[in-house]
Amino acid sequence: MLVRYKKALEKIAMGLISLMPQEKDIKRLMETIQQYDQNENWTLYLWKKGDEYVGTVGIVEEEKTAIIQHITVIPSYRGEGVALEMLQELQDMGYEHIQANDDTSAFVQKCIPILKEAD
Template identity: 30%
Template structure:
């Protein structure tokens, strides 16, 4: 289940962001969270897995017709394409009127999710 970022979740979000190999500086983690917090069009969502443990983070930027997935992060023990797709499914239910798209880093996962949705219909 996705939970919209709130200040009480800062440590959890920082822990998730620190899993990214390109983020090796704790100051950058704080700057990343601030970048999302300082805009109404950008959001961070934290994800709890089936065992009710914090297991992922998905960050987005809202545009008039699209929701851009900027980051998808899962803990090592939770990482799977299926869990990524579950997170995107939940996100798509939050932004019903928006098309889900990715960045250069997240497009491949978004395409897998989109193909799964087409195959299921």
Template identity: 45%
Template sequence: MLIPYKTTNQKIAMGLLSFMPKEKDVRKLTKTMERYENDPDWKLYLWKEDDFVGVLGISVEDKEAFLQHLCVNPSHRREGIGKTMLQELMKILPCDLKPTKDTKSFLVACVEEEKSV
């Protein structure tokens, strides 16, 4: 289930975001979290099954949303969780979802897989 981020889940969100290559540095990760907490145009969501296993972050600009972050706990990868997170996000987004250069390959792969089904 996709759950909007709350500050009570900060450590969980930081732990999940730290699996992303560009978020390994603690200072960078802290700045990223501050942006999600303070910028109303940046939204962070957690994915919960029995435990929190994924995180997804977007920024919204001029009726477009940009996928900034998407990460699944390594022990839960290759189970389709990332794709499911995107599908659930698209149900609640009032606009199109676009990739950033860091998320483009994953988003394109999900769209291509969807077309081939």
């Protein structure tokens, strides 16, 4: 289940986002969280499985398109389809198009055909 980011989840969100190689630097990580806090069209969601937050997906919204800025899953849940479930739920929320940025394109491009099959 996607849960919209709020300040109370900041440490959890930072831990999840820091799993992305380009977000290892604490200064960059703080700037990323600020983007989600301050920009109206930037939205961060955390994926909750049971009582645990196991992934995150951050988007920039442009009309009915979700451009994936960040997508991570904690290592112990990788390979279980969590990221695909997050993208599917974005589609279910009404985003007609799921796109990637340079950092997420390799992964998102693998998921797009699977998402189209599910429609």
